[in-house]
Amino acid sequence: MITLQGNFKRSFGLQKLSERLVRRLTMDRAAAVSRSADFALLLEPASKAPEGCLSVAVEGSGCEPSGASAFIELPRDCDHVTAGDVVRFEIAKQRFRILYRKNSDHNNFLVTERCDNYCLMCSQPPKSANDDWILDELFDVIRLLDEQTGGFGFTGGEPTLNDRFVELLKLCNDLITRCCDPCSLERAKVFRPILRRAVGIDCASRFDGWDSRLFRYFINPRPCRPS
Numbered sequence: 194m195i196t197l198q199g200n201f202k203r204s205f206g207l208q209k210l211s212e213r214l215v216r217r218l219t220m221d222r223a224a225a226v227s228r229s230a231d232f233a234l235l236l237e238p239a240s241k242a243p244e245g246c247l248s249v250a251v252e253g254s255g256c257e258p259s260g261a262s263a264f265i266e267l268p269r270d271c272d273h274v275t276a277g278d279v280v281r282f283e284i285a286k287q288r289f290r291i292l293y294r295k296n297s298d299h300n301n302f303l304v305t306e307r308c309d310n311y312c313l314m315c316s317q318p319p320k321s322a323n324d325d326w327i328l329d330e331l332f333d334v335i336r337l338l339d340e341q342t343g344g345f346g347f348t349g350g351e352p353t354l355n356d357r358f359v360e361l362l363k364l365c366n367d368l369i370t371r372c373c374d375p376c377s378l379e380r381a382k383v384f385r386p387i388l389r390r391a392v393g394i395d396c397a398s399r400f401d402g403w404d405s406r407l408f409r410y411f412i413n414p415r416p417c418r419p420s
């Protein structure tokens with residue numbers, strides 16, 4: 194399994210950066226400097242970090258910071274990172290998470306851990322905490338995606354709980370190739386026309402065609418569960 198998150202191996206010059214950053218990795222130095230709010234420079238092996246942008250290297254690549262330049266070194270097992278990947282950096286915690294991999298055909302974005310169902314087979318029982326920040330962050334992530342990107346998915350929890358999810362889908366525009374899986378049949382009924390109007394695609398629920406008693410048994414068993 195490849196490493197998608199962890200702690201910085203080394204870092205320098207991060208004092209002036211925001212606590213949480215989302216950046217697309219690029220090897221284009223000019224773009225990294227001129228659009229430093231969007232890009233981080235993925236350093237060539239054995240190179241020095243330039244001034245004016247955040248530079249990212251992988252342990253063992255022989256890269257070094259210089260002057261007061263912002264520099265983050267990821268652990269050795271992140272040697273799969275490439276230009277086009279989108280990464281979240283948590284500066285105070287010295288943590289990173291790779292949110293999108295350009296070389297993967299299986300990118301999925303978690304929208305929320307909340308859900309209005311409680312399925313018997315759920316492997317990640319819903320949480321109640323407000324996690325709207327994840328959706329906020331996804332607006333940044335989608336804007337940063339490579340225009341040639343292939344399909345990707347949105348997961349939850351129940352992504353359609355937040356009305357702004359449709360705004361996010363509009364932003365995806367031509368990038369959308371497949372969507373979408375509201376677990377609640379009622380929610381799918383409401384969401385389908387909205388989605389069709391907003392982005393012109395159809396939405397299916399994996400429970401289409403289920404008998405409603407079967408659906409209630411498996412998907413909404415809240416009353417049967419101990420509190």
Ligand code: SF4
Pocket residue numbers: 308309310311312314315316317318319349350351376377412
């Ligand atoms: S709809 Fe999905 S996230 Fe919600 S309880 Fe069911 S399996 Fe879990």
